[in-house]
Amino acid sequence: MNMFSNKEMPSPSSLFSAYASMAASMMLFRSMANELIPHPVRGYLVSSLRYLFKTHSPKLTLVIEESNGISRNQVYEAAEIYLCTKISSNTERIRVSKSPKGKSLTIRLEKGEKLVDFYEGIELKWRFICAESQQKDPNDPFSPPRSEKRFFELTFHKKHKDRVLDCYVPYVLERANAMKDEERVLKMYTLNSCHPYNGVKWESINLEHPATFETVAMDQDLKNAVIEDLNRFVKRKEFYKKVGRAWKRGYLLYGPPGTGKSSLVAAMANYLKFDVYDLQLANIFRDSDLRKLLLGTANRSILVIEDIDCSVELPDRRHGDGRKQPDVQLTLSGLLNFIDGLWSSCGDERIIIFTTNHKERLDPALLRPGRMDMHIHMSYCTYHGFKLLASNYLGIHNHHHLFGEIEDLMKETDVTPAHVAEELMKSEDVDVALEGLVKLLKRKKLEGDEFEDEAEKKNAAQAAKRQKTGKQQRKPVRNNRRNSTKRTSNRLSAKKTILY
Numbered sequence: 001m002n003m004f005s006n007k008e009m010p011s012p013s014s015l016f017s018a019y020a021s022m023a024a025s026m027m028l029f030r031s032m033a034n035e036l037i038p039h040p041v042r043g044y045l046v047s048s049l050r051y052l053f054k055t056h057s058p059k060l061t062l063v064i065e066e067s068n069g070i071s072r073n074q075v076y077e078a079a080e081i082y083l084c085t086k087i088s089s090n091t092e093r094i095r096v097s098k099s100p101k102g103k104s105l106t107i108r109l110e111k112g113e114k115l116v117d118f119y120e121g122i123e124l125k126w127r128f129i130c131a132e133s134q135q136k137d138p139n140d141p142f143s144p145p146r147s148e149k150r151f152f153e154l155t156f157h158k159k160h161k162d163r164v165l166d167c168y169v170p171y172v173l174e175r176a177n178a179m180k181d182e183e184r185v186l187k188m189y190t191l192n193s194c195h196p197y198n199g200v201k202w203e204s205i206n207l208e209h210p211a212t213f214e215t216v217a218m219d220q221d222l223k224n225a226v227i228e229d230l231n232r233f234v235k236r237k238e239f240y241k242k243v244g245r246a247w248k249r250g251y252l253l254y255g256p257p258g259t260g261k262s263s264l265v266a267a268m269a270n271y272l273k274f275d276v277y278d279l280q281l282a283n284i285f286r287d288s289d290l291r292k293l294l295l296g297t298a299n300r301s302i303l304v305i306e307d308i309d310c311s312v313e314l315p316d317r318r319h320g321d322g323r324k325q326p327d328v329q330l331t332l333s334g335l336l337n338f339i340d341g342l343w344s345s346c347g348d349e350r351i352i353i354f355t356t357n358h359k360e361r362l363d364p365a366l367l368r369p370g371r372m373d374m375h376i377h378m379s380y381c382t383y384h385g386f387k388l389l390a391s392n393y394l395g396i397h398n399h400h401h402l403f404g405e406i407e408d409l410m411k412e413t414d415v416t417p418a419h420v421a422e423e424l425m426k427s428e429d430v431d432v433a434l435e436g437l438v439k440l441l442k443r444k445k446l447e448g449d450e451f452e453d454e455a456e457k458k459n460a461a462q463a464a465k466r467q468k469t470g471k472q473q474r475k476p477v478r479n480n481r482r483n484s485t486k487r488t489s490n491r492l493s494a495k496k497t498i499l500y
């Protein structure tokens, strides 16, 4: 009911006196009520009176409290983050902090601060309020301690209620999530080195691997395909649900050591803002540990199993190093089914990546269609890859007189991006660094030629021997530098001493 609904608009003075008398009667009522009326009845009467005397406002206010009772209110959290982008010259006080692991300053509104936001032409007034909800009674040692109730008030015209609830609030949530992702410090989980009988646990450190898709030198079409694949994957929650598949994606990265497999894993993690779990199978001795570890991984994460060809000769591990190990037999296909089964039932937005130097040695279970969604070949450095490295390492964005010679040499030489990068780091002087690279390429070319000559000589010798002894022809010795068995073991995790 509106006090003035049947009358003409009252003058300010009559309004004032009406409110004054109303306030006085409320106070009188309250003091009498405190004495005479039991607490629950009193509360009911006060709220009814408030309703009767309330003027009808065209504004609607949403109250966004910090907690829902048990859990934190996501809208409150989102508002805290979102509003720090709306701070204007009218804001008088803001709170600034930085956590030891945080990347940048955290800015929040201070108590009582107001600000205005606009969304599709709607004016939205925000206010941050901290109210003391309970005052500790100094005479009563058992009275509850003083606590602060924090909430936001969001006020706008009533006619926009639906748009605010259906569009603006979800927009604030979405923006805050994106901002949280940007600020988020990624984690790299590795297995701690407990005694095998005591089980292993995940231990985390900050993943500060600087690799991104801009810094990884690889075939440009392949890089675009990987980025597109990741984008499609994260967008398709509903699709995976509709077709009844677990929301996960598997990648197999293969190629010689030093071609950027671990760097690509880091680039993918940085791109998606997913934490990385580095599962070193060689450290797992029990089925139950593997299950526990997999269950201990979070959604929106990447599980990496590096050097899969070396780490999953699982049945042999019982006899391998002389240690008496628990009687466990894990096969690769068993492991894969295990991961599939667990993730199908309890994981969302999971990525699994296997890396190997020897795709040809892998168990067919891993290669069968549908198992790994994408096979990514990381190969030797191309001229295109070199140009990206030259631009990143030396800041050369245009042509250099040595580029032509480098391009020709690269066509005839197998050199890894790791080797090129190492050479480019040797000097800040562009000419010196590039001359160093030319020398390296020439040396490699010579070694390659000698290796081929050597192989030819060996083949000729073998053929001559066979002719003499009349034996069957054996496989010729090939220039198998592309299948090099050299292990640099510069795994993502092992590099933490340098990179983190």
Ligand SMILES: Nc1ncnc2c1ncn2[C@@H]1O[C@H](COP(=O)(O)OP(=O)(O)OP(=O)(O)O)[C@@H](O)[C@H]1O
Residues within 6 Å of the ligand: 215, 216, 217, 218, 255, 256, 257, 258, 259, 260, 261, 262, 263, 264, 356, 357, 378, 416, 417, 418, 419, 421, 487, 488, 489, 490, 491, 492
């Ligand atoms: N494709 C690449 N683009 C940019 N830098 C690269 C690339 N490949 C290697 N590097 C450089 O070489 C270092 C080693 O590379 P990385 O560890 O990614 O190779 P890898 O393929 O994982 O090797 P391994 O098979 O031995 O594990 C990286 O830290 C990076 O500096």
Ligand SMILES: [Mg+2]
Residues within 6 Å of the ligand: 261, 262, 263, 306, 355, 490, 491, 492
């Ligand atoms: Mg690696």
